[in-house]
Amino acid sequence: MAGISDLFSGYGPVxxxxxxxxxxxxxALNQVCSLNLxxxxxxxxxxxxxxxxxxxxxxxxxxxxxxxRRWFFARKPDAGFVLTDFPATLLQAKVFDEWLDARxxxxxxxxxxxxxxxxxxxxxxxxxxxHGPGTPATS
Numbered sequence: 001m002a003g004i005s006d007l008f009s010g011y012g013p014v015x016x017x018x019x020x021x022x023x024x025x026x027x028a029l030n031q032v033c034s035l036n037l038x039x040x041x042x043x044x045x046x047x048x049x050x051x052x053x054x055x056x057x058x059x060x061x062x063x064x065x066x067x068x069r070r071w072f073f074a075r076k077p078d079a080g081f082v083l084t085d086f087p088a089t090l091l092q093a094k095v096f097d098e099w100l101d102a103r104x105x106x107x108x109x110x111x112x113x114x115x116x117x118x119x120x121x122x123x124x125x126x127x128x129x130x131h132g133p134g135t136p137a138t139s
Contacts, residue, residue, distance in 0.1 A: 017108040018100075020124070021084045023116030065095060072099050090119040 068086055075081070087093040100107060109131045110124040124130045 016078055017080045018105060019080075019082045019108060020087070020096075020110045020129075021082060021113065022087075022110060022120055022124070023113035061089075061091070065092065068092075068096075069099065072096075073103075077103055077105060087120055088117060090117070090123060093120045093123050 064086075087096050107124075107129050110129040111131055112121045112124075121130065
């Protein structure tokens with residue numbers, strides 16, 4: 001497997017890289033843990049909020065998207081990040097792509113690990129952003 005420096009060659013300072021980790025983040029995080037990037041997960045952002053149980057899955061999805069939107073648009077535009085556990089569905093991936101387009105920010109890499117949603121992996125493979133073997137689980 002190529003070194004992490006090969007993954008980000010040509011993207012300028014590594015601290016500004018924007019990376020998605022799909023599926024189980026354990027293996028992929030080993031590749032990016034030494035980078036000076038903000039590591040973000042929806043479960044980490046949930047901590048300070050008052051825990052209220054949404055009535056259904058659609059309400060949970062809307063709540064998650066709202067929480068991630070607040071984080072995304074509150075961060076500095078040129079700040080890099082490693083995002084895990086999001087996007088977990090094709091809808092979330094398409095919404096996240098719209099946010100990136102709104103701020104004119106490209107993703108630099110998408111890493112897929114075991115358990116990644118096959119539709120999301122295929123979406124980023126089609127965009128040419130998927131790096132590595134990508135072993136999605138079928139859903």
